[in-house]
Amino acid sequence: MKRSSGIAAVVTVAIVAAGGYFLLEETGRDNARAAAASPAGPIVPITVTVAEKQDVPVIVRGIGTVQAYKTVQVKSRVDGQIVKISFEEGQDVKAGDPLFQIDPRPYKALLEQAQAARQRDEAQLAGAQLDLDRYSKLIGSGFQSRQTYDQQKATVEALKGSIAADQAQIDTAQLNLTYCDIRAPIDGRTGQRFVDLGNLIQASQGTNLVTITQIKPIYVNFTIPQYANHHLRKNQARHPLKVTAYGADDTFKLAEGELTLVDNQIDTTTGTLRLKASFANLDERLWPGEFVNVRLQLSVRKDATTVPQRAVMQGPDGYYGFVVKPDLTVERREVEVVAQQDGLAVVGKGIAPGEKVVLDGQYRLVNGSRVRIDQAPPETASATGKAGSADR
Structure with missing residues (x-):
C-alpha cells in the first residue's frame, strides 16, 4: 500500500514539472514575439516640414553707403551783403529757383x-574817323602830310580798341550783376543754411551758403567679395542685375534698384570689388550718408529643393537631416547644402521634393527612431522676394 502511494506521488510531481516547463517555454515565446513586434526606444515627438521645389535667387551680400545723385555747395561769386533769402531749410527746389540775393547796387553802378x-x-x-576821312582826301593834293594821316589812323584804331575794352567791362559788370542773384543750379533739396540775412560775404573766402542734394534718383555704393566677380560679369552680360537695399537690421526692405557701375579694379587691401547701384527713391526711403545692407541678385535657381534652414544640421562629416518614413520611423540622410539664405537651405542631394523632414526634435533622434508628428509652428522663411548669402 505504501509502495502504491509513493509511485503516485512521483507521477504527480513529474506531471507538475512538465506543465511548468511548457508554461515557461510558451511565456518566453510570447515575450520574444512582443519584442520582435515593437522597435526599441521611446516614441519621440517631432514637428516636420515638407521639402519644396521653388525658384531661389542667387544672392551676393554687401555693405554700402547711400550717396546723393548730385551734391552742390552753393557759394557766392561776388562780394556783398545778403539782402534777400528766398527759400526755407529743407525745401525742395528746382534748377533756376532763387536762393539768395546780394546787394546789386555797387554792381549796377559799375555797369553804368x-x-x-x-x-x-x-x-x-566818330570824330577821329571824320578827321581821318578828311586827311585821306587831302593827302594826295599835298595839303596834308603822310605822317599826320598815319597818326590820325592810329588814333582811330586806338579808340576802337578802347571801345572793345569798354564792352568787356560792360560784360563783366553785367555778369557780376547776374551773380548777385544766386539761384539753384540743380533740382534737389536744400540743407542747413550757413548764413543769415544781412551778412557780408566775400567770394575769396569760399563760404558755403547752403548745400543742395539730389535724392531722386539716388546712388548706393557698396562692396562685394572678389570671388563673386566672375559670376557678376557673366550674368551682367546677359541681363541687368537687380540690387535690393535693406536697413541696418538686414530685414526691413528699403528699395529695389539696378546695378550701374562695376569698378575697374579690385581693392587689394580688402579683397573686395566696389560697385554702384541706382535707385529711383520716389518714396525717399534712402537718405544720403545712410549705411545699408545690399543684396545683389546674380541669377535664379530654377526648381531648387528647399527646406527650412534649421531642418538641416551640421555634423563632423557634413550636413545631415532626418526624413520621416511612412511607418513613422526616421532615416538619417547625408545632405548636400548648396546655399543658405533667409532661413532656407537649398539642397542639392539627400532630400527630394515632397519628403517630410524633421524640423524640431532632431537631437533626440537616431537612425530608425520611432516618432510622433506634432503640429508644426507656422513657417516664416521664404525665398520669394528675399535675398541672402552667396553660394557656398
Missing part, C-alpha cells in the same frame, strides 16, 4: 560806369 565810358569812346571815335 562802363556803359558811359563806351559812349565817350564811341563819340571820340
